[in-house]
Amino acid sequence: MKIIHSYLAASITTALFTSPVFADVAEDTQDTQDIEIIEVSGDFHRRTLNETTSSVSIIDKDAMQQRHSQHLQDTLNSFANVNFSGGTSTARFIQIRGIGERSQFVDPVTPSVGLLIDGIDYSGLGSAASLFDINQVEVFRGPQSGRFGVNAMAGLLLLDSTAPSSDFNGEFQLSAGNYSEAMGGLAMGGSLGALGNARFSVSQFQQDGYMENTYLDKEDTEQRDELSARLLLDTELSKDWLLQTVLHYNDVDNGYDAFSLDNTRETLSDEPGFDRLESQALRLQLSYLGFDNSRLEMSVNQLDADTGYAYDEDWTYEGIAPGWEYSSFDAYFRERDDKTAEVRWLSDDPEALFGIDSEWVLGLYYYDKSVQLTRDYFNWDLGVPAIFESD
Structure with a gap:
């Protein structure tokens, strides 16, 4: 039986503006009568939610x-038909309509459910999915491989940060709760002159976790310590050329101590595990907007991620049951290197092709992923600690 404990938290969110905004009564009344339009950004062409042919659900910033x-x-x-497994400190393995991975140990895995953050493929690296300054989350159910490659055979989750604008604006957020929870975030953006429009955000989240290790007399063996920083820069090189730059950095150093003999929130492990991620990512997209009814987009992505995952395999400590006990610790360290390149020529006007009502896309997509694994474990066949490596 799964028990979810609720807790109280206090938070403060403040927007910063350089100048006040004035509007007359007529304009204000008109704005309140406008219907909100929700656009899907993960398709080849931006379209409203009711126009897309895919099964898509969206949650916006206010709802988050x-x-x-x-x-x-x-x-x-x-989200309906979306779930995740609890074998890590935060959701890393996601299932859509019952399809998706539940864990990863020695074997290489191609995720069935993709994860894109600002156009960068984080599939299998859900620890990086901090929601501070994320504008909306889109969930695509069903196969999306034609759009997002092999990592989206069951579906895709897409996160878009707040886009840069020429107006200076920003927000900061502070929150606190029990279990020593504390969060701080700052986001600011505006025009940088010739460099273009920029948006920078950074957030830090900390928490002791909900487990208590009674053997070590500690309450933070499943603590969370997560740092996320993002920079988006839109530069107009000329009237027809636009360069969009995205920089990401994530540093996640979480504990993992979830196995309890009595199925309670009290553990007895003498070697608590961990769930770590340190990643840097860069995305460059160059767009040509000089055509009348179409545009050309060229993009390259680079992601470097070091992950560490470990747990106390015996769940207990030496001395709990002399003559019957054993001691084992299992750790997995991965170095991942992703490269993505894409060229797309796509229509802007639905009547762009010989006057016929149609939309079209022509493009090339390239994806390369290299993963080096080092496993530090106890080899029961040899009866000694061992190291396993693969590439």
Whole structure:
């Protein structure tokens, strides 16, 4: 039986503006009568939610703040047919319509459910999905390989940060709760002159976790310590050329101590595990907008990620049952290097092709992933600690 404990939290979110905004009564009345238009950004062509042919659900920034969502896992239960496994400190393995991975140990895995953050493929690296300054989350159900490659055979989750604008604006957020929870975030953006429009955000989340290790007399063996920083820069090189730059950095140093003999929130492990991620990512997209009814987009992505995952395999400590006990610790360290390149020529006007009502896309997509694994474990066949490596 799964028990979810609720807790109280206090938060403060403030917007910063350089100048006040004035509007007359007529304009204000008109704005309140306008219907909100929700656009899907993950398709080849931007379109409203009711126009897309895929099964898509969207949660926006306001809804995430109302739920006090800090991480992607805090929103997943609001989407139908979406679930995640609990074998890590935060949601890393996601299932859509019952299809998806539940764990990864020695074997290489191609994720069935993709994860894109600002156009960068983080599939299998859900620890990086901090929601601070994320504008909206889109969930595509069903195969999306034609759009997003092999990592989206069952579906895809897409996160888009708040886009840069020429107006200076920003926000900061502070929150605190029990279990020593504390969160701070700052986002600011505006025009940088010739460099273009920029948006920078950084957030830090900390928590002791909900487990208590009674053997070590510690309450933070499943603690969370997550740092996320993002920079988006849109530069107009000329009237027809636009360069969009995305920089990401994530540093996640979480504990993992979830196995309890009595199925309670009290553990007895003498070697608590961990769930770590340190990643840097760069995305460059160059767009040519000089055509009348179409545009050309060229993009390259580079992602470097070091992950560490470990757990106390025996769940207990030496001396708990002399003559019957054993001691084992299992750790997996991965170095991942992703490269992506894409060229797309696509229509802007639905009547762009010989006057016929149509939309079209022509492009090339390239994806390369290299993963080096080092496993530090106890070899029961030899009866000694061992190292296993693969590439």
